[in-house]
Amino acid sequence: xxxxxxxxxxxxxxxxxxxxxxxxxxxxxxxxxxxxxxxxxxxxxxxxxxxxxxxxxxxxxxxxxxxxxxxxxxxxxxxxxxxxxxxxxxxxxxxxxxxxxxxxxxxxxxxxxxxxxxxxxxxxxxxxxxxxxxxxxxxxxxxxxxxxxxxxxxxxxxxxxxxxxxxxxxxxxxxxxxxxxxxxxxxxxxxxxxxxxxxxxxxxxxxxxxxxxxxxxxxxxxxxxxxxxxxxxxxxxxxxxx
Numbered sequence: 001x002x003x004x005x006x007x008x009x010x011x012x013x014x015x016x017x018x019x020x021x022x023x024x025x026x027x028x029x030x031x032x033x034x035x036x037x038x039x040x041x042x043x044x045x046x047x048x049x050x051x052x053x054x055x056x057x058x059x060x061x062x063x064x065x066x067x068x069x070x071x072x073x074x075x076x077x078x079x080x081x082x083x084x085x086x087x088x089x090x091x092x093x094x095x096x097x098x099x100x101x102x103x104x105x106x107x108x109x110x111x112x113x114x115x116x117x118x119x120x121x122x123x124x125x126x127x128x129x130x131x132x133x134x135x136x137x138x139x140x141x142x143x144x145x146x147x148x149x150x151x152x153x154x155x156x157x158x159x160x161x162x163x164x165x166x167x168x169x170x171x172x173x174x175x176x177x178x179x180x181x182x183x184x185x186x187x188x189x190x191x192x193x194x195x196x197x198x199x200x201x202x203x204x205x206x207x208x209x210x211x212x213x214x215x216x217x218x219x220x221x222x223x224x225x226x227x228x229x230x231x232x233x234x235x236x237x238x239x240x241x242x
Contacts (some may be wrong), residue, residue, distance in 0.1 A: 002044060004052035004082065006129040006175040006185055007037045009060035009069055014088055015114040023189045024058050031063055034072035040176055045077050047215045048222070052105075053077075056084035070103050082106040095132050104177075108134040139177040160163060180207040181221075 010031050037053075042052050053073055060083060063069055074081050089096060089210035091116040101107055109132045111122055119137055126132040174181055175188035182188040187203045195203075208221040 001049045001051055002174060003172040004049060004054045004174070005041065005044065005181070006054045006056060006173075007041075007073075008032060008057050008177070008189075009055050009063040009066060012062060013057060013059040013086070014017045014062065015086055015112055017061070021184075021186050021189075022056070022058065023191055023194065026191055026194060027058065027189075032069075034069050037176055038073070038076040040179060040181070041073075041079075041085060042077055043210050044176075044181070044218070045079065050077065050079050052080040052082055054082040054084060055104075059086055059088065061085055061089050067103060068101075068242050070100075074103070076221075084108045084110060084145075084180070086110055086112050086115060087117070087122065087126060088115065090122065094125045101131070106134065108136070110138055112138050113201045114192055136210075165173040169206070176210070178210050179211055182207050183224075183228040188233050 003051060008022070010029070011024065011027040012029045013020070013027075016025040018025075041050060041053060055073065056061075059065055070081060070083065083100060083104040083106070085108070090109075091193060097107065108150040109122070109126050111117065111119075115122075117125065122135060122137070126135050173184040175185045176182075177188040180188075182203070184208060187206060190199070192200050206224075208218060208219075213221075
């Protein structure tokens with residue numbers, strides 16, 4: 001079974017967080033359709049039983065037809081739907097909490113640095129009997145597991161060594177991007193000019209192209225570990241101390 005796969009409703013975001021593992025501050029506005037993902041999701045589901053599709057971005061609420069996008073994904077397979085948002089819309093449209101809870105199985109709100117709501121205000125808007133299932137405050141010091149991502153050659157590039165014995169310990173961070181399945185979002189959404197040559201080369205050989213792959217090839221790919229970068233605090237303690 002595959003626990004979950006991330007897909008982007010849109011690539012862009014209304015915030016510019018420096019620690020964004022989806023590289024949203026550097027993305028141009030791009031809106032996806034559910035049809036961009038459905039055939040590949042269905043193939044993976046047939047091979048390994050996909051439990052959950054996680055819809056995020058970017059900021060998914062920037063999608064002009066988000067309701068239709070979510071319904072199309074839901075109707076395409078027997079999987080759960082998780083919607084992840086920064087909750088910027090909470091001040092103006094608190095009724096959307098109840099509305100979208102009727103479409104998705106899990107509504108996850110992650111407050112980030114540019115969110116203006118205080119923690120009590122956010123609890124009042126997003127929580128309650130029919131509220132968000134998860135509310136995270138990434139603004140609190142130490143609340144997140146991410147290191148600041150500066151998008152420089154030395155930050156995520158030169159310190160990445162695909163031959164290093166440290167392997168990424170995350171096993172359930174799959175992301176589907178442009179028909180290719182990656183082991184994590186940092187791989188999937190990185191841009192060549194923002195990361196080092198070693199990381200980019202490993203990224204381009206680490207993905208699995210779903211449409212041209214077979215079940216046997218997919219199962220082999222699942223068993224592989226990616227070399228660890230230093231973005232997450234897992235599987236890379238040795239490099240963090242350098």
